[in-house]
Amino acid sequence: MSEATRETLALNMGPQHPSTHGVLRLVLELEGETIRRCTPVVGYLHTGIEKEMETRTYHQNITLVDRVEYVASYLEEMAYCLSVERLFGIEPPPRARVIRILLCELNRIASHLIYLGSAALDLNVSSAFMYCFADRERFLDLSEMVSGQRMMPGYFRIGGVAADLPEEFVPAARRWLDEVPRRVDEYERLLNDNLIWRERTEGVAVLSREEAIARCATGPVLRASGVAHDVRKLLPYGGYDEFAFDVPVRAEGDAYARYRVRLEEMRQSRRIAVQALDRLPDGPVITSDRKIALPPRAELARSMEAVIHQFKLVSEGMHPPAGDSYVPTESARGEKGYYIVSDGSNRPARVHVRAPSFYNLQTLPAMVEGRPLADVVVAVASIDIILGDVDR
Amino acid sequence: MAPASILERLRPHVPWGLATPKEEGGRAVLYVTPGILLEVLRAAAERVSLDSLVDLTAWDRRPASPRFEVVYLLGQAGGSDRLTVKVRVDGDPPRLPSAVEVYPGAAWPEREVYDMFGVVFDGHPDLRRILMPDDWEGHPLRRDVPLFEEPVEFKGHRPKVPSEIIPYFSPHSPSGSGGETPPVPG
Numbered sequence: 001m002s003e004a005t006r007e008t009l010a011l012n013m014g015p016q017h018p019s020t021h022g023v024l025r026l027v028l029e030l031e032g033e034t035i036r037r038c039t040p041v042v043g044y045l046h047t048g049i050e051k052e053m054e055t056r057t058y059h060q061n062i063t064l065v066d067r068v069e070y071v072a073s074y075l076e077e078m079a080y081c082l083s084v085e086r087l088f089g090i091e092p093p094p095r096a097r098v099i100r101i102l103l104c105e106l107n108r109i110a111s112h113l114i115y116l117g118s119a120a121l122d123l124n125v126s127s128a129f130m131y132c133f134a135d136r137e138r139f140l141d142l143s144e145m146v147s148g149q150r151m152m153p154g155y156f157r158i159g160g161v162a163a164d165l166p167e168e169f170v171p172a173a174r175r176w177l178d179e180v181p182r183r184v185d186e187y188e189r190l191l192n193d194n195l196i197w198r199e200r201t202e203g204v205a206v207l208s209r210e211e212a213i214a215r216c217a218t219g220p221v222l223r224a225s226g227v228a229h230d231v232r233k234l235l236p237y238g239g240y241d242e243f244a245f246d247v248p249v250r251a252e253g254d255a256y257a258r259y260r261v262r263l264e265e266m267r268q269s270r271r272i273a274v275q276a277l278d279r280l281p282d283g284p285v286i287t288s289d290r291k292i293a294l295p296p297r298a299e300l301a302r303s304m305e306a307v308i309h310q311f312k313l314v315s316e317g318m319h320p321p322a323g324d325s326y327v328p329t330e331s332a333r334g335e336k337g338y339y340i341v342s343d344g345s346n347r348p349a350r351v352h353v354r355a356p357s358f359y360n361l362q363t364l365p366a367m368v369e370g371r372p373l374a375d376v377v378v379a380v381a382s383i384d385i386i387l388g389d390v391d392r
Numbered sequence: 393m394a395p396a397s398i399l400e401r402l403r404p405h406v407p408w409g410l411a412t413p414k415e416e417g418g419r420a421v422l423y424v425t426p427g428i429l430l431e432v433l434r435a436a437a438e439r440v441s442l443d444s445l446v447d448l449t450a451w452d453r454r455p456a457s458p459r460f461e462v463v464y465l466l467g468q469a470g471g472s473d474r475l476t477v478k479v480r481v482d483g484d485p486p487r488l489p490s491a492v493e494v495y496p497g498a499a500w501p502e503r504e505v506y507d508m509f510g511v512v513f514d515g516h517p518d519l520r521r522i523l524m525p526d527d528w529e530g531h532p533l534r535r536d537v538p539l540f541e542e543p544v545e546f547k548g549h550r551p552k553v554p555s556e557i558i559p560y561f562s563p564h565s566p567s568g569s570g571g572e573t574p575p576v577p578g
Contacts, residue, residue, distance in 0.1 A: 043523040043525070048532065227469050319561070326476070345560065359497060391523055392523075
C-alpha cells in the first residue's frame with residue numbers, strides 16, 4: 001500500500017454480534033486487517049441497578065444483586081451480604097459460612113464452564129460448548145435443589161442463608177464433584193491437542209504484567225499476566241482462610257494462559273468444595289439476631305415479640321448503623337465488592353458495585369491494538385465479560 | 393497489613409496537615425482536600441506499595457455540604473495493602489483533578505462518576521458519558537433525580553414512585569407502619 005492510498009476504516013462491531021457475549025459495541029479503526037484503535041462502547045445493558053437499590057430495603061436488594069453478574073449469582077450475593085454484614089458488625093453462624101463457600105465454589109466452576117464453552121464456540125469448537133453446557137446443567141440442578149431457582153437464586157440472607165441444605169443435596173453435590181476432575185481433564189485434552197485452539201490463543205491478546213496492573217485488571221486476567229493476586233488468599237473473607245487451595249498463575253499473559261488459569265481454578269474450586277462438604281458443621285444457618293433475621297415460623301404462634309419483629313422486618317426492613325463498608329471478594333471474573341453507604345435508615349444511601357468485568361474490559365484495547373481483526377473475538381472471549389456486570 | 397501501618401508509611405510523603413487519617417470498620421481511610429488529591433495518589437502509587445486502583449466511585453451527600461464524596465479504593469497487586477482515599481467536593485459543576493496520569497485504569501470509572509454525578513475530572517483524556525446515552529440530560533445517581541415507574545397506557549394506572557412501594561423510615565423513626573417523607577425524592 002502506498003502512502004497516498006493509506007487510509008483507515010472505522011468498523012462497528014456489535015452491539016449485536018454473536019461473539020460479543022452480550023451487547024458490547026466496539027469501534028475498530030482498521031488499516032487493512034490491522035487494528036489501529038479499539039474503542040469499546042458500553043452501556044447498552046445499563047439497567048440502573050445501583051439507583052434502584054437506593055429505593056429498596058437491604059433485604060430486597062438481594063434480588064437485584066443476582067442480576068448483576070448473572071452467571072455467578074451466588075458469588076454476587078456473597079459480596080453483597082458480606083458488605084451489609086460488615087455494616088452491622090455481625091458474622092453468620094459456622095454452618096452458613098461453609099454452605100456459602102460451598103455454593104460459591106460450585107458456582108465458580110459453572111461460571112468457568114460458560115467461559116470455556118463460549119470461548120471454544122467462538123473458535124468453532126462447538127463440541128466443547130455442548131459438553132460444558134451439559135456439565136453446567138448439573139450445577140443448575142444443584143442450585144434448584146437448594147434455592148428453588150436455577151438462576152437468580154436469592155438464597156443468601158443478611159446473616160446467613162435462607163434455608164438449610166435439603167437432604168438430597170450433599171450426595172448429589174458429591175456425585176457431581178467426583179466427576180469434575182475427569183471432565184476437566186477431558187476438556188484439557190480436547191483443547192490442548194487442538195491445533196486450531198492452540199494457534200488461535202497462544203501469543204494472542206497478550207497483556208503484559210505492567211499493563212494489567214495499570215489498567216486495574218483483576219481475577220484470571222491478572223493472574224494469567226503473572227500476578228499471584230487472589231482476594232481469597234490475600235484478604236480472606238467469609239472463612240476462606242480455613243481452606244487449602246492453590247492460586248494458579250501463568251506468566252505469558254495471552255489468551256491461552258487465561259484458559260489454563262481458569263481450567264486450574266476449576267480444579268481448585270472443586271478442592272475447596274470437597275473440603276466444605278467434608279467439614280459441614282451442624283447448627284443454625286442464619287443469625288439469631290431478631291433485628292436482622294426473620295424469626296422461625298414456629299415462634300410466631302407463641303411469641304408476641306416474634307410477631308412484632310417479623311412485622312417490622314417485613315414492612316420496614318433493617319436499620320444498619322450509619323457508615324460505609326466495602327468487603328473485597330473474589331468473584332469468577334475478579335475482584336467484586338459492594339461499596340455501601342448507610343445513613344442509618346432502612347434503605348442504603350448509595351450502593352456501588354465494583355464490577356470486575358467493567359475494569360477487565362478496559363484492558364481490551366491494549367490486547368488488540370496493532371493486531372489483526374480476527375484477534376478481537378479471541379480477546380473478548382478470553383476476558384470473559386458479563387455485560388450485566390459491565391453496565392449494571 | 394494492619395490499617396495503621398499503611399497510613400504510617402504514607403505519612404512522610406504527603407502534606408499531613410491537610411489530610412485526616414481515620415480507621416473505619418477495620419479499613420484505613422484518608423480524607424484529603426481536592427488540592428492535594430493528586431499528590432496523595434502519586435505518593436501512594438510511587439512511594440508506598442499501592443500500585444493499583446481497585447475502585448473509584450462517588451456518592452451524593454445531599455443535603456449535606458460539600459455535596460459529593462468521591463472515594464478512591466487503592467490496593468496492591470499481589471499484596472494485601474489497602475487504603476481508602478475520600479475527597480469531598482462542591483461546586484457547579486464539581487471539579488477534581490483526574491487520576492488517569494497516576495492510575496491509567498481510572499479512565500473508565502472517572503467517566504462513570506462524571507456520567508452519574510456530573511463530577512468533572514480536569515485533565516481526563518476523554519471525559520464522555522459511559523453508561524447513559526450520549527444525549528441524556530442530567531446525572532441520574534444524584535439524589536435529586538427521582539426514580540419513577542415508567543408510565544404505561546393502561547386505564548387508571550398512575551406511575552408509582554418507589555417510596556410508595558416501600559415506605560421510608562429514618563434512622564430513629566418511632567415505631568409505626570406509616571413511613572415518612574424521604575429527605576430526597578424517590
